[in-house]
Amino acid sequence: MFPDKFEYYAPKSIEEAAKFLNGHEDAKILAGGQSLIPLLKLRFTSVPEIVDIGRIRGLDEIKLRGNTLEIGAMARTGEIADNVSIRGKFPVLSEAAGHIADPLIRNMGTIGGDLCHGDPANDFPAVMLALDAEFEISSADRKRTVKAEDFFLDTFATALEPGEILTKIKIQDTGSSGRYMKYKKYAGDFSILGIAVNLLLDGKEVKKCGIGLTNCGATALKAKEAEKFLEGKEISDENIAKAAELLLKVADFMDDDNGSVKFKEKLLKYLFVKAVKGIGGVHK
Amino acid sequence: MMVNIKVNGKEYKKDVEPRTLLATFIRDDLEMTGTHIGCDTTNCGACTVLMDGKAVKSCTVLAVQADGHEVETIENESDKELSIVKDSFVEENGLQCGFCTPGMIMTSLYMLRKNKNPSDDYIKSNLAGNLCRCTGYVSIINSIKKASEKINGEKVVAK
Numbered sequence A: 001m002f003p004d005k006f007e008y009y010a011p012k013s014i015e016e017a018a019k020f021l022n023g024h025e026d027a028k029i030l031a032g033g034q035s036l037i038p039l040l041k042l043r044f045t046s047v048p049e050i051v052d053i054g055r056i057r058g059l060d061e062i063k064l065r066g067n068t069l070e071i072g073a074m075a076r077t078g079e080i081a082d083n084v085s086i087r088g089k090f091p092v093l094s095e096a097a098g099h100i101a102d103p104l105i106r107n108m109g110t111i112g113g114d115l116c117h118g119d120p121a122n123d124f125p126a127v128m129l130a131l132d133a134e135f136e137i138s139s140a141d142r143k144r145t146v147k148a149e150d151f152f153l154d155t156f157a158t159a160l161e162p163g164e165i166l167t168k169i170k171i172q173d174t175g176s177s178g179r180y181m182k183y184k185k186y187a188g189d190f191s192i193l194g195i196a197v198n199l200l201l202d203g204k205e206v207k208k209c210g211i212g213l214t215n216c217g218a219t220a221l222k223a224k225e226a227e228k229f230l231e232g233k234e235i236s237d238e239n240i241a242k243a244a245e246l247l248l249k250v251a252d253f254m255d256d257d258n259g260s261v262k263f264k265e266k267l268l269k270y271l272f273v274k275a276v277k278g279i280g281g282v283h284k
Numbered sequence B: 001m002m003v004n005i006k007v008n009g010k011e012y013k014k015d016v017e018p019r020t021l022l023a024t025f026i027r028d029d030l031e032m033t034g035t036h037i038g039c040d041t042t043n044c045g046a047c048t049v050l051m052d053g054k055a056v057k058s059c060t061v062l063a064v065q066a067d068g069h070e071v072e073t074i075e076n077e078s079d080k081e082l083s084i085v086k087d088s089f090v091e092e093n094g095l096q097c098g099f100c101t102p103g104m105i106m107t108s109l110y111m112l113r114k115n116k117n118p119s120d121d122y123i124k125s126n127l128a129g130n131l132c133r134c135t136g137y138v139s140i141i142n143s144i145k146k147a148s149e150k151i152n153g154e155k156v157v158a159k
């Protein structure tokens, strides 16, 4: 199978890429290609021009600058999964990365592509919501920063406007810790459900709570009510169970091949409890 | 578009359409048909090759993305470790129909370069992107373990 014909363009800088996109409304960015190439091959979509951002130097850098983790949009999922400082300080991000697709896809696929694709079953968006990440975005005429919670709008719809490129992801290290729980049918598959939970604890008290949901609605969802409920409270079985019930308020499930609404509700609550209890510092 | 891709140590300069996939570039342009195309939809890993040392699904990489990069395929005669992995698959019956085998072997080589003493769990998680419809995987895992023993043995002898 082949994609339909397209022109290929491989800029060497963000500026060059942005300039090209500005004059070519229908051009599409190619990062790792692990979502886009299958779509092109199956002819679900075809594009007149491809802008390969894989040759822009430095766009794949992962850096810890003071208390800020900076991840370039072209950083490969496999690099994120294996990165030692990410594993130490942002375990929820490492864990999710290691659950994405399979090692071969992770060697090509990028965090930027995973976030910009807008598939509700992609795993990184929920992690970004749990970690309150910020996204740096560039286009020919401006640069802006968008919060993760304002980025994911709907299925295959993000806050990116035509001509915009996601360049960098920024996450603050607050001393928190977290887990990502994913339920899938078989090795290498997408999530039936996934949940990212990140907690900043002071003894038994939750100082800050971040919760993101994968494949629980049209796009990745931030479980704000459950987050608010847990903040300032003690970690106890009772409070965990109450927060789990609140998750169901944001989740928007449908009966489908992956299971019934009832099954998914039970599964989500189960994965949440497992995530919370698996976080270092939380006593079982 | 002209691309310059090093495959198994040799540079190939070819004119390709941008939509050419790395798998078809290797099979049709270079006539190296050891790399198989199974699902053609990024699921099975039969098309696995190493690009700059990393295992990737060549049906889901454009040849133009590989321009200037180094690719290793199942035909790489000069790689000693690859020969060891191939032999181990034969000895441990790591294949039946053989369709998945080139991909299995390239992924095995990739994981063995990262970890010389792989546990069963390490092997299984690294094989997540390679499907086999025949063997049930047990003999594949045995083949990889055998290859690791041989590679470690060679190292000891070499010292």
Ligand SMILES: Cc1cc2nc3c(=O)[nH]c(=O)nc-3n(C[C@H](O)[C@H](O)[C@H](O)COP(=O)(O)OP(=O)(O)OC[C@H]3O[C@@H](n4cnc5c(N)ncnc54)[C@H](O)[C@@H]3O)c2cc1C
Residues within 6 Å of the ligand: A028, A029, A030, A031, A032, A033, A034, A035, A036, A037, A038, A053, A073, A074, A099, A100, A101, A102, A105, A108, A109, A110, A111, A112, A113, A114, A115, A116, A117, A121, A122, A123, A124, A160, A164, A165, A166, A167, A188, A189, A190, A191, B041, B042, B043
């Ligand atoms: C069999 C299979 C299983 C998978 N399983 C999972 C899974 O379990 N979890 C998961 O999360 N993902 C999964 N994926 C998707 C995979 O992880 C992709 O790599 C990822 O979604 C996209 O990243 P990419 O770099 O390959 O993006 P590409 O395919 O190159 O691009 C995806 C989209 O994002 C746009 N884009 C890319 N980068 C930018 C940028 N910097 N700025 C603006 N727009 C951009 C592109 O234009 C395109 O529309 C799976 C894919 C396959 C084929």
Ligand code: FES
Residues within 6 Å of the ligand: B036, B037, B038, B039, B040, B041, B042, B043, B044, B045, B046, B047, B048, B057, B058, B059, B060
């Ligand atoms: S042929 Fe490439 S993954 Fe199946």
Ligand code: FES
Residues within 6 Å of the ligand: B094, B095, B096, B097, B098, B099, B100, B101, B131, B132, B133, B134, B135
């Ligand atoms: S040996 Fe037949 S598919 Fe693996």
